[in-house]
Amino acid sequence: MTRPSKWPWSPSPFIASSAAIHLAAGAAALVRPAIWPWALGLVVADQLALTSAGLWPKSKLLGPNWTRLPAAAAARGGVAITIDDGPDPQVTPRVLSILQERGASATFFCIGERLQRHGDLAREIHACGHAIENHSYRHPHTFSLLGPASIAAEISRAQDCIEEFTGVAPSFFRAPAGLRNAFLEPVLARLQLRLASWTRRGFDTVDKDSTTVLRRLTNALGGGDILLLHDGNAARMRGGGRVILEVLPRLLDALSERRLRPMTLRAALE
Numbered sequence: 001m002t003r004p005s006k007w008p009w010s011p012s013p014f015i016a017s018s019a020a021i022h023l024a025a026g027a028a029a030l031v032r033p034a035i036w037p038w039a040l041g042l043v044v045a046d047q048l049a050l051t052s053a054g055l056w057p058k059s060k061l062l063g064p065n066w067t068r069l070p071a072a073a074a075a076r077g078g079v080a081i082t083i084d085d086g087p088d089p090q091v092t093p094r095v096l097s098i099l100q101e102r103g104a105s106a107t108f109f110c111i112g113e114r115l116q117r118h119g120d121l122a123r124e125i126h127a128c129g130h131a132i133e134n135h136s137y138r139h140p141h142t143f144s145l146l147g148p149a150s151i152a153a154e155i156s157r158a159q160d161c162i163e164e165f166t167g168v169a170p171s172f173f174r175a176p177a178g179l180r181n182a183f184l185e186p187v188l189a190r191l192q193l194r195l196a197s198w199t200r201r202g203f204d205t206v207d208k209d210s211t212t213v214l215r216r217l218t219n220a221l222g223g224g225d226i227l228l229l230h231d232g233n234a235a236r237m238r239g240g241g242r243v244i245l246e247v248l249p250r251l252l253d254a255l256s257e258r259r260l261r262p263m264t265l266r267a268a269l270e
Contacts, residue, residue: 009189014061057178063185066196073268074224085232087121112137112158122165131264144179201228210246
């Protein structure tokens, strides 16, 4: 696939400060070896701060991060329904049917290897007017521990896979579970991808109560919100049905009642 030209990347103030702390601590320890325990302690504290920033999905300390839609989209009453971890052959077609019945658009953050197994679903999602974005190739639970080369391989491979099935290169990336590290943003800048998290999530992979999941998504719901659901790894309710299939129609009703309009993240860029 043809790779995009690089976006200019500059470290966030937090990253720049971290680098300065490391350099200053190293220089101080060289000049005055007796203070090396203090210098080491400062470096360890800084590393803990970096790690904490990466473990907070909504954090913008490591770089830009969409937790809400841009102001113009919010003013139009736009809300983004984002659906992660698919496609799933048992769930995704039913999700697409619900969205089609309501005339709603959604953003699917798909896992590359699942797309390769279910390429027909990738084409169907795209043909229905929804956006497919990058959620890594394998969705490794250790994503936040990977180095820059491994992060680049995960994202690039998924990028190629999505473009192969849809003909459109993704514009957004969502880290597995929202967890990341300081190596991610330079990779995203090179691939011209924006990091997107969410405003609120329903925890529909662990909570079997669809009413509780819906309440989490609709509490203080307003224009500009980015909502997170899952078609892959979706929890099963006590009757065996998937939570998202019970929640999604009610969520769309709530949006309609509040005169909010579902849109893709990509549409919010326009």
